[in-house]
Amino acid sequence: MLRHHLLSAYRNLKRNKTFSFINIGGLALGIAAFLFILQYIGIETGVNQFHENADRIYRVINVDKNGESWSELEPGFAARFVENFPEIEAASRKDNGITSGVVQNEENDLSFREADIHYVEGNFFEVFSFPILAGNASGLNEPNTVFISKSSALKYFGDSDPINQNLILHNQFGKTIYTVKGVYEDMSYNSDFDMDMAFSLETLKNEANLNGNGWANLNNLDSQFAQTILLLKSNTNVEQLEAKLTAYRESVSREDDGVSFKLQPLTEMHLGASLNDPLPTYGNIKYVYILGAIGLMILLIAWFNYVNLSTANSLKRSVEVGVRKAIGADQKSLLGQFLMQTALVNLIGFLVALVIIILCRPLFNEMIGKDLPLFAHLSPSVWLIGALALLLGTLISGVYAALVSTRFKTVETIKGLAKSGKSGSFLRKSLVVMQFGVSVALIFATVVIYSQLDYLRNKDLGVDAEQMLVIRGPAIYGDNFDSRRNAFLNELASQSMVEKYALSGAVPARFYNFRTNGFTHPGSKPDDKYNSYAFVCTEGEYFDTYGIPLKAGRTFTPEEVRVDWNSNSKVMINETALEYMGFESAQEAMLEGIQWDERHLDIIGVSADYHHLGLQSEIDPIIFYPQQYGQFFSVKLAKGDRKKQLASLGNLYRQYFPGNPFDYSFLEEDFAESLQAEQQYGLVFTTASVLAILIACLGLFGLTMYTVEARIKEIGVRKVLGASVASVVALLSKDFLILVVIALLLATPVTIYLMSNWLSDFPYAIEINGWMVAGVAILALMIAFITVSFQTLKGALMNPGTTLRNE
Amino acid sequence: MIKLNNISKYYPAGFGKTYVLRNISLEIGEGEFVSIMGPSGSGKSTLLHILGLLEAASEGEYLFMDSPVQKLNEKKRTELHRNAIGFVFQAYHLIDELTVYENIETPLLYKGMKSSERKSKVADILDRFNIVGKKDLFPSQLSGGQQQLVGVARAIVSEPKVIFADEPTGNLHSEQADDIMKLFKELNEKDGVTIVQVTHSEKNAAYGERIIKLKDGWLDV
Known part of the structure; x- marks a missing residue:
């Protein structure tokens, strides 16, 4: 009997190629996404757990x-x-x-x-x-x-x-x-x-x-x-x-x-005890939950396809069911037969998923920002949960499809009177709404993430990052270091490719030297001394090199940066610091100066604000402290062949600082790197939304096919009565597009809420506007319409003579 | 073997009911070859489906092999389909995904018969019907007459007491139809299988021993 079931299932899949392709393809993508994410969750929950104590x-x-x-x-x-x-x-x-x-x-x-x-x-x-x-x-x-x-x-x-x-x-x-x-x-x-x-x-x-x-x-x-x-x-x-x-x-x-x-x-320590755990963690439990939810939803969309297409197909198979009943099949063996088909579809889907996993591992690793082996060592419980989830989904979708397919009265099926039940079609519609709801939400989220990324990438940082090379200063000194450094700096200045350069202890996109508090002046409020200020220890050329304009005063002279740390009495500040300190104007600040615990410091200049740490945090109040020979050499390069420029600078560096590695980066890349988390989100959501909409559209395609098949006579009659192709297409598409509209209406507010929440974590953020909503809606409707029209057009163009002929 | 007492069948229609069969009482003995005739809509097929336990009567009593059918549960009914009843359909209703051999084998599978026994039974039937050469073909590769031959083979493979045939030759040429009717005759006479067929054709009805006429749901005596 098992062999018989397997054979029937196999031949059935072979005969209904579209049905099989849609289901197996969708399930393979869904299962692949699920397994990837299961592996990710397994790894994240397994971090640090291996220590004996x-x-x-x-x-x-x-x-x-x-x-x-x-x-x-x-x-x-x-x-x-x-x-x-x-x-x-x-x-x-x-x-x-x-x-x-x-x-x-x-x-x-x-x-x-x-x-x-x-x-x-x-x-x-x-x-x-x-x-x-x-x-x-x-x-x-x-x-x-x-x-x-x-x-x-x-x-x-x-x-x-x-x-x-x-x-x-x-x-x-x-x-x-x-x-x-x-x-x-x-x-x-x-x-x-x-x-x-x-x-x-x-x-x-x-x-x-x-x-x-x-x-x-x-x-x-x-x-x-x-x-x-x-x-x-x-x-x-x-x-x-x-x-x-x-x-x-x-x-x-x-x-x-x-x-x-x-x-x-x-x-x-990795994920915290729960979402609300306030203690610092290395990992991000929110990300684990989001990915988990996405994986499950994509898999669900694939199973929904199976349920939808099986039930839509059940009418076609009702005669077979009726005949089998008449020649002695009981409910059990019929369920067995349909379950076998479900199992086969899922199994083939699973095998294809494994191939997808092997092929797509690099993309996945990029998404989670880790370099995982093909099958990471995970605790058996993770695999067990995964296997159970897959089995349960297969069983539920299979049993439901089987029940729907075998529910017909034998006599109706044989007479050709069987009709698809109302309840089945309601469920189908609900599942389509859910599929498109999830897809729309993911697409919307992707649009918001990329709009925000785009905004962050293009917003003026207040710093000239173009062609800005940041070289790490030497750490191995050796003999005559001072004279070699001076010689190197002279060489650097004489290079035609070097437009400007500066030495500083901190550079944009890379934190400060440190943060500290204890700054007061006669006009400050009692709690002001607890305000924390960022310190950038630097030479005077910093501002010119980075294109940061001065709002008032002047920058440090070479003599001032040479003064010993504890003897120094001159600082510069940025505009935010000016505000924090409570000065009315730069002039007032420069007149009064500021007290740092026991020391009085003159404010000699006020710089314009710039985004030292990129756009993910508010602009900090900064105090610039004069110090020579910081560990960063910032070099503004002239436009030219970067490879050559780097090679010759590298040679120069190694010549004067033997033994030291020539470590450098470009400021633009450093800033871009600070958006890595957002880029990861973007990649994840793009992939997820493409998968979701692809699988959902596969299902929609199949459903339309069955609907057109079932209504082919009606279409023929309408055409005989004078209906145009357009009106038939509109008639057939309408039912499906309504579902997409419902999905849009349900998903849009939820997504706006969730994404506004995400955006609220950024100090500088876009606002979700009507254009985005409209764009996503139009996109979703267009994708759905194109999917549907393959079949509706085919149906509408069919010659009524063929479709109305009684065989 | 079959005994109907005042069987009626009706469907709800609006506030009332539409009767398809009214007060049918009849008896069919073991080994009989009976034809049910009547104009379209007279209730022939419904009667056949009730006889074949595919449909339940609304009123009345039905004794199949002396047991009241109305009281049988699903399991017992399936039992009867497996062992006592065979069906032949107008549209053949072979299972498209299965070969000739497999189509014939399916009832035996549902019966739970052992593999070796199945093989010999199916082989016998193929031999008897002269379709050994076609055993690996799929229904779509056969002509209508050949398909119906397989349909009959499938119906009798489990050695039923009775075969219910709903216009078995309705889709066939007269030549093919004759072959099938001769086969029925032979099954009835040689194997003692009871046969109940619904037919439009006087000629086909003549193969049987008795004709039951229906008109507007009433037995037309």
Whole structure:
């Protein structure tokens, strides 16, 4: 019997090619999208879960009175916590981005600028379970030791054994030599901590290794730069411990700032506990939910097609059902037969989906911004849920289609009197409305996302980003560094391709030197001293090079930037800072100056506002502080062959700063990179809306085909009575277009609400306008109309003589 | 074998009902060859469908092999379709996706017969009907007469007690029609199968032993 069912199903699919193509094609796309997204969700929910002690590891988070939270802690707390609270088994610190610099292997003269490197506690590889390939996990307890990833080992040492070899780290703490004591498996997509090298934090205990950076003292309770992770003993009451830690903080803190400690489980560090979890996370649970919903909706659209086309087709198959009943088939075997067909369609769809997955992996990886292997290692439960979802959908759509197809009374089918039920057609219409509702919503969202992206890309930043090359200054100094630097700068200035250049400690699109508060003047309000200002330490050419006009005053002179940090008494500010400080005018500010804690600073100039961090945040109040020799060389290039320009600048750079990697980027690209998240959204929504509308249109195409088939006699009669082709097409299309209009009416308000919500996160955003609504509506109607007209035209053009003939 | 007592069939129409069959009482014995005749709309097909358990009567009593049909559940009815009743349709109603062989085999499949037994039964029938050479063809590859031959083969493969045929030759040329009628005659005489057919043609009706005439839903005596 099973063979019989399979054979019938197979031959049926072969005979009804359009039906099969639409269903299998739609399901393949739907299942592929679903599996991709399932894999993504599986990976996202699996991040950090592999550590053996995952259930006992917590990250300490600061939460202030306003509910703002951040993970950087004063490093002095770690040891004190362990000492005072017996429920804490161990504390492990990891800096948050103070390590980056140039790493050098002197032996083979290899050096690279490294960003994903960190100082970590000696017990880091004991607390966490990153697989160690060489060396002993405890090896990092000694100062001046480093663990490196497998890739880094290959990068710096090639085939030779890296253990006990030396690496030199040149960063803000000067030049320090480290010995490689361990190699670990590359940290990958299953870990939030993703570092290429782990330097022993212990090294910074030695004052000599701080290079005058007193703030980095490991015992201090003043500057926040290290995440502190606690390994708790089993059965610790976390809430009580949080209270105790907060109380302890109050007892040792000098300021009463109302900050309390929260303990974030390692298992929630990636996505948080829920959508409303306010604590900082590495991942984005919202994105997981959105993608999950999109995947499910696309799959549903495909299943809706199956249900719709099967039920629309049921009339055609009713005779077969009637005959089978008459020769002895019971309901069970008929259901079995139809279910077998559903299973076959889904199975073939699944196999095609696997091919799609293999082919489309690069696109998918780009969408989620990760480099995933073909079939990532996921927990079995994820696959189980996926398999269950697929089975359930297959079963529900199959059983429904089977019930509809077998519900006819035998006698009616044999007499040719069977009619499609009203209820079935209502369901079909509802499903079409849902399909188009989802498609319209996705298209609308795509339009909004790209309009916003376009707006952000084209809005004037107030900075001349064109042809702006940003070169990282050298980190490896060597002998006679000052004279070599001056020689390099002279060479740079003499190049015809260099229009202007400037040295600064911070550049647009790349954060500031730092932020700080404590600025007042006689006219300021009491709370003004808590206002935080961004610092850009720079030489005077910065403004001219970046095309930032001055609103008042002047810029720094070469003499002023040479003054020692603590002796300096002159700053510049931007217009926003002027406003923050509460000055009436630039003149007033320049007359009065400003107080920074104990120091008085003269304001010598006010610059126009510009978007230092791009358009995703409001313009910050900035204080420009005179400092020479910042780490960024900003070079405004003349138009010309970029490759040649870069090559000759690179040669110059390497000639004067041997051993240093020539790292550069173009400011335009840096700004574009800051829109990466939005670009990802755009790509995801484009793909999703194309898929959704494609599958929905496949279904619509099939439905029209059946409708035209069922009404072919009516069409013939109408034509005989004098109906024009246009009027027949209009008659047939009308029913479907009404459904699309209903879908538009339902989906548009929901999408406007959701996308306005999304836009409200941007300080600079477009407004959703009538044109977008109208554009999406026209597009959806046009797509639907074109889809429908293939069949309606065919029907309308048919010769009534053929269609009305009784066979 | 078949006994109808005051069978009526009506459909609701507006506030009243439209009668298709009125007060039919008749008996058909085992081994009979009966033709039902009557003008279009006289209720012939409805009567045949009621006899064949495809449709239920609105009123009256129907005894099929001495058991009251109205009281049978779906399962028992399917049982009867599998074992006691065979159908032949005017439009043949072969299953398009199945070959000749498979079409004939299907009733046996539903009966739950073992594979080896099925093979020999189908082979016998193919042989008897002289269509062995056509066994792998699909219905669309056959002429009307050949299709109906397969239709009859399918009806008798499960060795039913009775065959109900609804204008079995309505779509055929007279030559083909004669062949089918001869086949019915042979089945009736040699195999003792009861045959009840609906027909328009006096000639075809003459193959049977008895004619039941219907007019406007009444038995026309």
